[in-house]
């Protein structure tokens with residue numbers, strides 16, 4: 001099945017509200033559990049960059065898990081960031097998570113580089129996937145722990161429908177629609193291999209962790 005693009009930014013208020021009200025606890029805590037598995041030595045973890053942070057659920061989980069880190073979280077959607085700021089203040093994390101209203105590529109962030117760079121569900125939104133790999137190269141060093149998570153495009157629209165029925169059956173229609181569109185916009189494992197090769201990022205590994213998710217993790221060369 002060909003990739004079908006969806007809009008890059010999630011700025012529609014109804015969509016943002018549905019996203020903010022959704023329960024991503026199981027999915028996001030499973031992603032967070034991968035970080036210490038892949039990067040067990042985190043004594044030097046002080047600066048973190050979250051790309052495409054959305055409502056900051058991942059950034060908040062990260063901040064709780066690693067209490068010594070400060071996080072710069074980037075998103076191009078103003079409405080997402082309004083919601084993110086509310087959640088961050090509810091958790092009293094406003095001194096540790098700083099939001100940046102910026103778009104990839106060409107982000108201008110306060111640190112020259114970061115100890116860790118994380119990103120969940122951004123890659124499939126990007127019309128040009130190299131924007132993510134360029135941004136990694138801009139802000140990572142050979143010591144930066146990199147963890148990207150994204151969807152895997154199924155082989156057909158029928159397979160995508162089955163995944164929506166299996167994993168989002170009780171969700172509101174808008175989230176079911178977004179999930180379906182995101183599955184169609186996602187990349188295959190082979191496509192991400194080709195992207196990493198084109199970006200000359202041999203230190204990043206691709207790992208399929210479920211029937212619909214891949215992890216891309218490792219270090220720059």
Ligand SMILES: C[S@@+](CC[C@H](N)C(=O)[O-])C[C@H]1O[C@@H](n2cnc3c(N)ncnc32)[C@H](O)[C@@H]1O
Nearest residue numbers: 008009010052053054075076077103104120121
């Ligand atoms: C599916 S959401 C994921 C949000 C969050 N990472 C999470 O896991 O809950 C994707 C986010 O990426 C943002 N985004 C998409 N393209 C972007 C770009 N070029 N620059 C910055 N943010 C972008 C969207 O606005 C949206 O908030």
